[in-house]
Each structure stands twice: as structure tokens, then as C-alpha cells.
Amino acid sequence: MANARKPLGRVPLGRESVRAPSERSRIGRRPSVLAERFREGWGVLLAVAAAYLLLSLFTYSPQDPGFNHAGPAVAVYNMGGWLGAYAADGLLMVFGLAGFVWVLWLAFHAWNALTLQDGPSFHLQVVTLPLFLVASSMLLYVFEPLPNWPVVGGGYGFGNGGLVGKFVASQILPFLGHVGGVMVMTALLVLALLWFTGWTLAEVRASCVWVYQVAMVTGIALGRWCRRMWARMPEQFDLPLSHPLPKRGRPVVVKDDDEDKPRRPRASEKQAALPLLVEGQFVLPPLDLLNEPKEQEGGESEEALQQNARRIEAELRNFGVEGVVTNIRPGPVITVYELEPAAGVKTSAIVNLQDDLARAMSALSIRITTIPGKSVLGIEVPNLKRQFLGLRELLDTDAFEHDGGKLTVALGVDTAGIPAFTDISKMPHALIAGTTGSGKSVAINAFIISLLYRLTPEQLKFVMVDPKMLELSIYNDIPHLITPVITDPNKAAAALNWVVKEMESRYRLMSEMGVKNLAGFNEKFEQLQAEGKMPTKLVQVGFDLNTGQPKHEEQPLATKPLPHIVVIIDELADLMMVAGKAVEFSIARLTQMARASGIHLLVATQRPSVDVVTGLIKANIPTRISFSVASKIDSRTVLDSMGAEALLGKGDMLHLANGSNTLQRLHGAFVSEDECAKVVTYLKSQGQPQYVDDVFKAGVAVVPNGKGGGSAGGDEMGEDGDPEDLYAQAKDVVLREGKASTSFLQRALKIGYNRAADLIDKMEGEGLISAPNHVGKREVVARR
Structure with missing residues (x-):
């Protein structure tokens, strides 16, 4: 008993150790060594026989020789040879797919022999094996043969169950029905399996529990390992319920093949030095002036x-x-x-x-x-970690290179990472708002650089207003400027008035040419130029000395195509504080009329309150871009809806396009001051700006009485006009109306309180009006 060998192959699977029947049958006896060697050899032979039979059944071919099909000896496709072909044909013909049960039977006995276990008794096998074969054949027969199975039943059409399955089914199914027959045969199959193997239901249950526990532990461990491996991989996946995270690659830049209006050649990106320029030729900046895109880690897992x-x-x-x-x-x-x-x-x-x-x-x-x-x-x-977006990633795309718009600028990317561009000529004017650090100034720089990468100084001119004297001063002396960057609010008001006069002058030229917009004017000018003609107009130059009739001569209408003009105001609040009425009046006129003349405004402010973004300005600027703002009220002022107060800053924006009532969330591209400086240096090396001397000679706009909107506290007459003219107007109004008060002068002259009070005091000092009485009323002493 002490030296009894512990049986192999049976492991307790439940909470309690269940002793195998083979182990119980062997307690108290030990086979001899010779018998053990004999059983092991017998087990090897049975294992080989099981493998051979399995190979023969798997490689069965209807073309092989069989019991009812004779073929030449060389025509054997079965890997078991001639014997294997006959064995497979016989088993499949009689038992169908249940012929594989014989493989299991041989393998079971081989395992018992190799592990020195006693199998079921001979009498039990005589009963259970036929029962197992019959039940499995009948169950397999009720299922239709697989379409890709090579003629089951040995080529006789007996189906999956062979001859035995067909016969048993024909005898049982008429009495028990299809479902009843399957239930009975399933019960017999399970019973035969338990009897044949000697397993008990307790052992089967314990085994199932053990397999389930092992599968669960293995699955959890495998899942943890897969998650660790996945976390180390770059993030690029397809969500089951979403679109994949877009990957911004470096698209191939294709040359623009527009034959009607070929664009100036872009300098090669690999160019190290500035090429020698032919007179009148301008080379657009190369992309290598901008920083290369950075390699970035994947986003959220x-x-x-x-x-x-x-x-x-x-x-x-x-x-x-x-x-x-x-x-x-x-x-x-x-x-x-x-x-x-x-x-x-x-x-x-x-x-x-x-x-x-x-x-x-x-x-x-x-x-x-x-x-x-x-x-x-x-x-x-x-996201926990936001990805960096450089301006070069947007400019170096086919979408930007082949965009049909002349004034296309890079806005950024949308929430899915798809590049977003817009044409300023379709805006046609934009209001940009955002607090300090929200990315407003970077976005303006991105717009400017985008335009500088598309248009030459002959095609585009800038008027830049920077009251803060910090943001736009870097662009001084580039060839695209009409005037140096303006930092004085009073000069800015005069420059805006000049732009208004330029707009009116352009409309007169278009009327003379019979066209409706700038594109039509330039196209017709180029046609006349190609024909060797110049657009002219008939101008009276005097009178004939002999006849006294008017004398006319033809003068050139224009000497070259008209460029687009983009007016950029970096901080509107400073202008409204100093010259509010004049600035508001000029902006209103430009935004109402300047689109067809090729003049566009980009107005930015970090204080989008109603006294800065007045109703008159807001009503005529359809395109709005809002970065992060301080409150919901500011968001409503800019976008007419809330949402901008919840933005993240650093380029996160809401874009309201012209003609749309839907906000689009975008993430702006970053361009550094160093990149801007490189582009500016490149442009300066190609030529000097040709400033217009008459910009500031136009003076500040004079606002008609009753026109315009509210003021921001200043007024053009009081702050920038002639004080003597204003006093003369005030005196004339007081003498004509016969009443004098500060509020009366404010309404009559559209001026601020301080200026009106000064005028009243001056009239009192000159004796034109009396001092105020106990109720504050004054009498007009002088008469007209």
C-alpha cells in the first residue's frame, strides 16, 4: 500500500478531491514491471493507430479506391495510402462523421495504457461503444451536410450520419418527431459517454468549474498584458463607435496649374540663399522659413x-x-x-x-x-494633453496650395484635426475678440503670414494699426505696406478716412470701366494691356482760346491693376477711446461698401463690450471669430450666443462664418515671433515699401449730424477738429435757438460732456450767456 503508484492524469478540480474510478479500482494491487512496459508499448501502438486513422479520415477523397469504387494503385490521394483510403471510406459510409468516434476510442485507450490506468470493463465497452456510435450517427444525420464537405457517407449520399444514422433516424423520427428524437439521442449519448469513460457527474461539474476558473484567470491576465502593451504603442486605433484619430501627415505640395492667372513661383524649400531677382519679379517666401512639424505622441487611449x-x-x-x-x-x-x-x-x-x-x-x-x-x-x-499645431502644417497642404481664393488664410483645424481655411474676400470683414493669452494676436499673425505666402506686393497691400505698439511693429518696412505700422490713434483715424476715400475712388474707376468689382476691373485691365491699349477717360483741361469751347483730352484711367487692401486693427478699444466717432463712422462705411472694391477689414479687440463693439460696427461685420472671453455677456456681444467663455485659450476659437448661424469650433495654428521675423527679413531683402504720402493728409472723418452710433467717450470734432470752428458752431446754435445748456450742446453738436461744458463756460466768460440760476438754467444775453 505504501509503495502504490499514484495514478497520473486525474487532477482534483473541485473544492474536494474526487478520486477517479480507475484509482479506486487499483488500490491494493500493483502490476509488475514487465506488465507496465507491455502496457506502455500497447499505448504507443494505440496512439499511432489513432493518429493514422485521424489522418486517413481528414484526407479522405471520393476519388480514392473504396469498397464500391476501384481505381489504379497510383490514384490514391489519401495520406494514409491504400489502407487508409479503404478505412476512411468504410467508416464514413457506415457511421458518417461519427467515424471519428473510433479515433477518440483509440486515443482514450492509448491514454489509459500510457498512464497505467484501468479503462472500463470489456462488458461495459460492448454496451456503451455501440450506443455511443448509434446516438452520435443519428444526431449528425439530422443536420444537413456541410456544403464544402467532400461527399460525406463514403460517396453514397447517406449524409453526416452514414448508413447507421440514416437507418436509425428513419425508424425513430416518425415516432418521436424531430425534436423528440434529438432529445432522446442526446440523452443516450451523454449516458454512453459517462459509462464509457467512468466519469461521474460530480467530476464533470468540478471539471467545468475548474476550466471556467482557469479561463477567467487567464483572460484577466491576458487582458492586463494586452493593455500594458497597448499603452506602450503609438496611439492609432479605430474606436468601435467613432472615427479614428486623424493623423496629420505632411502632404505632397503640388504646383498650381491655373493657366488663366499663373501665380508667382514659390522659392524652393531647399534653397539656401536668395536667388538673383529679375527686375519686377517677386518670389514668394519658401516654407523652410517656418519650423518643421514636431513629432507628437498619440492622444487619449x-x-x-x-x-x-x-x-x-x-x-x-x-x-x-x-x-x-x-x-x-x-x-x-x-x-x-x-x-x-x-x-x-x-x-x-x-x-x-x-x-x-x-x-x-x-x-x-x-x-x-x-x-x-x-x-x-x-x-x-x-484632452489631458493637447497636440501642437504649427502654421507650416497647414500651409504645406494641397488644400491651401490649390485653393481658388486669392485671400485664403489658415484658420486652424477643426475638432477632428481636419485643416480649415477661409477666403477673406468671402468674409468679407471679420471681428476678432479674445482676452489676453487666448491666442488672438497669434491668429492675426497667422492670417498675415498666410497672405504673405500667397500674394506679392503688386497683388496685396496692408494698412496695419497697432495702438499697443507691440504686436504688428515687426512688419514695418515690408513691401506690402501702404504706410508704416500706425501706432497713434489720431493717425489711425486719418488712415481709415483715407481708406474710405480710396474705396470711393475705386468705385469711380469701376464705373468708368463698366465693371462691378475688383476682379472684373483687373481682368478687363489685363485684357486691354494684352491688346496694347490702356484704359483712358476724357478730361476737360481748359477752353479753346478761339472758340471758347471746352477743351478735352484723354488721360490714363489706371496704370496698373489694383491690389487688394487688407486693413488690420489690432486693438479697437484704444481707437474708440480717443477718436470713437470718426473711427466708428469710417469702419461702418468700409464694412457696408468696401467688399466689391477689394478692401477688407480685420478688427480685433480684447474688450468686446458694447461701448467698443458698437451696434453700428457689429451689424456690418458678418464674420466673427471669438477666442476665450471673460464672461457670457462678452460671448453674446461677439457671437450673439454663449460658448466662448468655455474655450480653453491658446488658439481655441469659435468661428461664425458669413451667412451661417452655426458656430464652428477650431484650434488655431501657432506661428512664433522668430518665424515671423524670418519671413519679414526675406520680404525686406526683395525690395522696399512704396509708401503713400497722402494717407494722413485726408484728415479725420467728419461725421454728419444725426449719423453714426454711440460714442465711446471721445468725439472727432472736440478731439481732432479745429476748436475755433467748434466754438463758432456752438455759438451759432445757442444764438439761433435762444437756449444754452451742456446737454443741449451735446445733442446738437454730437460731442461729449466735457467739451460741451467747456464751450458753455467760454460763452459765459465772453458774456454771451448768463450764469446759472438757482435751478441751473441760463439765459442767452447776446442777440444775433
Whole structure:
């Protein structure tokens, strides 16, 4: 007993050790060594026989020789040879696919012999093996043969169950029915399996539990390993419910093949030195002046995105809002989770929870908005690590290179990372707002650089106004400037008045040429120039001395095509404080009329209050771009809706396009001061600017009485006009109307309180009016 060999192959699988029947049958006896060697050899032979039979059955071919098909000896495709072909044909003909049971039977006995275990008794095998074969054949017969199985049943059409299965089914199914026959045969099959193997139901149950536990432990360990490996890989995946994270590669730049108006050649990116320029030729800046795109790590992992989606659903559920995240769209800066609200849930109920959701998600801010064309809400959650976007990545794209617009600028990328461009001529004017550090000045630099990369000084001119004297001064002396960068608000008001007069002059030229816009004017001018003609107009130069009739002569209407003019105001608030009425009047006229003349305004401010962005200015600027602002009121002032107060800063913006009422969230491209300096140096090396001397001679615009909107505290007459002329007007009004007060002069002359009070005091000092009485009323002493 002490030296009894512990049986192999049977492992306790449940909580209690269940002793195998073979082990119980062997307790108390030990076979001899010779018998063990004999059984091991017998086990090897049975294992070989099982493998041979399995190979023969798997390589069965109907063309092989069989019991009812004779062929030449060389025509044997079965890998078991002639014997294997006959064995496979016989088993498949009689038992069908149940012929593989013989392989299991041989393998079972081989295992018992090799492990020195006693199998079932001979009498038990005589009963269980036929029962197992019959039940399995009948069960296999009721299923249709697989379409790719090579003629089961040995080529006799007996189906999956062979001759035995067909016969048993024909006898049983008419009495028990299809379902009943399957149930009975399944029970017999399980019973035969238990009897044949000697297993008990307790052992089977314990084995199933053990297999389940092993599978669970293995699956969990494998899942953890896969997550660790996935975390080390670069992020590039396909979400089951979303679009893949876009990858911004470096697109191939294709030359523009516009034959009608060929663009000036762009300098090669590999060019080290400035080429020798032919007189009149201008080479656009090369892209290598801008920094190369940086290699960046992948964004949020798929697991993190799915966890955030579940957290959003759970947090909304805590506030009594039911909904399901149906799609996840990761981007370079934010990730959009598309939420399908439950029936009966109002959109406002979800939008009002964005601050609470941001707190629960530990996010800087979260913006919830509707998605046009979909029934879902977009929940925009900032990524833990935002990707860097350089301006070169946008300019070095086919979309920018082949864009048909002349004044195309790079806005940035949308929430999915797709580049976004716009044509300033279609804006046609833009209001840009944002607090300090929101990316407003960087965006203006990106617009300027985009234009400098597309148009030559003959095609584009700038008027830049920078009251802060910091942002735009770097562009001084580039060939595209009409005047040096303007830092004095009074000069800025005069420059805007000159632009208005230039607009009126252009419209007169277009009227003489019979065209409607700048593009038509330049096209007709080029046609006349190609024909060797110049556009002219008939001008009276005097009178004939003999006849006294007017004398006319033809003078050139224009000597060259007219360039586009882009007016950039970096800070509107400073101009409105100093020369509010004049600036407001000029901006209003330009935004109302200047589009067809090729003049466009980009007006920026960091204080989008109603006294800066007046109703008159706002009503005529259809395109709005808002970066992060301080409050919902500022957002409404710029965009007519909330949302900009929840932006992330550093280039995160909301874009309201001309003719659209839908806000588009974009992430602006970054261009450094060093990159701007390189481009400016390159442009300066190709020529000097040709400044217009008459810009400041136009003076400040005179606003007609009753015209214009509210003022920001200054007035053009009081601050910039002639004080003596203003006093003469005030005296004339007082003497004509017979009354004098500060408020009366404010209304009559459209001036501020301080200036009106000074005029009243001056009239009192000259004796024109009396001092105020006990109720503050003055009498007009002088008469006209």
C-alpha cells in the first residue's frame, strides 16, 4: 500500500478531491514491471493507430479506391495510402462523421495504457461503444451536410450520419418527431459517454468549474498584458463607435496649374540663399522659413475614451438626465462625445449641466452644443494633453496650395484635426475678440503670414494699426505696406478716412470701366494691356482760346491693376477711446461698401463690450471669430450666443462664418515671433515699401449730424477738429435757438460732456450767456 503508484492524469478540480474510478479500482494491487512496459508499448501502438486513422479520415477523397469504387494503385490521394483510403471510406459510409468516434476510442485507450490506468470493463465497452456510435450517427444525420464537405457517407449520399444514422433516424423520427428524437439521442449519448469513460457527474461539474476558473484567470491576465502593451504603442486605433484619430501627415505640395492667372513661383524649400531677382519679379517666401512639424505622441487611449463616455453617462444620470454616448470623435485638442438623450429630455437641461459635468470630469471646461444634421448633442471634453499645431502644417497642404481664393488664410483645424481655411474676400470683414493669452494676436499673425505666402506686393497691400505698439511693429518696412505700422490713434483715424476715400475712388474707376468689382476691373485691365491699349477717360483741361469751347483730352484711367487692401486693427478699444466717432463712422462705411472694391477689414479687440463693439460696427461685420472671453455677456456681444467663455485659450476659437448661424469650433495654428521675423527679413531683402504720402493728409472723418452710433467717450470734432470752428458752431446754435445748456450742446453738436461744458463756460466768460440760476438754467444775453 505504501509503495502504490499514484495514478497520473486525474487532477482534483473541485473544492474536494474526487478520486477517479480507475484509482479506486487499483488500490491494493500493483502490476509488475514487465506488465507496465507491455502496457506502455500497447499505448504507443494505440496512439499511432489513432493518429493514422485521424489522418486517413481528414484526407479522405471520393476519388480514392473504396469498397464500391476501384481505381489504379497510383490514384490514391489519401495520406494514409491504400489502407487508409479503404478505412476512411468504410467508416464514413457506415457511421458518417461519427467515424471519428473510433479515433477518440483509440486515443482514450492509448491514454489509459500510457498512464497505467484501468479503462472500463470489456462488458461495459460492448454496451456503451455501440450506443455511443448509434446516438452520435443519428444526431449528425439530422443536420444537413456541410456544403464544402467532400461527399460525406463514403460517396453514397447517406449524409453526416452514414448508413447507421440514416437507418436509425428513419425508424425513430416518425415516432418521436424531430425534436423528440434529438432529445432522446442526446440523452443516450451523454449516458454512453459517462459509462464509457467512468466519469461521474460530480467530476464533470468540478471539471467545468475548474476550466471556467482557469479561463477567467487567464483572460484577466491576458487582458492586463494586452493593455500594458497597448499603452506602450503609438496611439492609432479605430474606436468601435467613432472615427479614428486623424493623423496629420505632411502632404505632397503640388504646383498650381491655373493657366488663366499663373501665380508667382514659390522659392524652393531647399534653397539656401536668395536667388538673383529679375527686375519686377517677386518670389514668394519658401516654407523652410517656418519650423518643421514636431513629432507628437498619440492622444487619449481607447480605454480612457470609453471610461470617459461611461462617466459622462453616470454623471448625467446622477442629475436625473438619461442618455447614451453613441459615438466618440477624438481630436488634437478636444474629444467630442456624441450623446443621444432619452425621450423627453430637453436640450437645455443638458446644456445647463456643463459646469457640473466639468467639475465631475475634472476638466478645465466642457462645452455642450447641438450637432447640425444629427439628433445628438456634442459634449466637448478637453484632452489631458493637447497636440501642437504649427502654421507650416497647414500651409504645406494641397488644400491651401490649390485653393481658388486669392485671400485664403489658415484658420486652424477643426475638432477632428481636419485643416480649415477661409477666403477673406468671402468674409468679407471679420471681428476678432479674445482676452489676453487666448491666442488672438497669434491668429492675426497667422492670417498675415498666410497672405504673405500667397500674394506679392503688386497683388496685396496692408494698412496695419497697432495702438499697443507691440504686436504688428515687426512688419514695418515690408513691401506690402501702404504706410508704416500706425501706432497713434489720431493717425489711425486719418488712415481709415483715407481708406474710405480710396474705396470711393475705386468705385469711380469701376464705373468708368463698366465693371462691378475688383476682379472684373483687373481682368478687363489685363485684357486691354494684352491688346496694347490702356484704359483712358476724357478730361476737360481748359477752353479753346478761339472758340471758347471746352477743351478735352484723354488721360490714363489706371496704370496698373489694383491690389487688394487688407486693413488690420489690432486693438479697437484704444481707437474708440480717443477718436470713437470718426473711427466708428469710417469702419461702418468700409464694412457696408468696401467688399466689391477689394478692401477688407480685420478688427480685433480684447474688450468686446458694447461701448467698443458698437451696434453700428457689429451689424456690418458678418464674420466673427471669438477666442476665450471673460464672461457670457462678452460671448453674446461677439457671437450673439454663449460658448466662448468655455474655450480653453491658446488658439481655441469659435468661428461664425458669413451667412451661417452655426458656430464652428477650431484650434488655431501657432506661428512664433522668430518665424515671423524670418519671413519679414526675406520680404525686406526683395525690395522696399512704396509708401503713400497722402494717407494722413485726408484728415479725420467728419461725421454728419444725426449719423453714426454711440460714442465711446471721445468725439472727432472736440478731439481732432479745429476748436475755433467748434466754438463758432456752438455759438451759432445757442444764438439761433435762444437756449444754452451742456446737454443741449451735446445733442446738437454730437460731442461729449466735457467739451460741451467747456464751450458753455467760454460763452459765459465772453458774456454771451448768463450764469446759472438757482435751478441751473441760463439765459442767452447776446442777440444775433
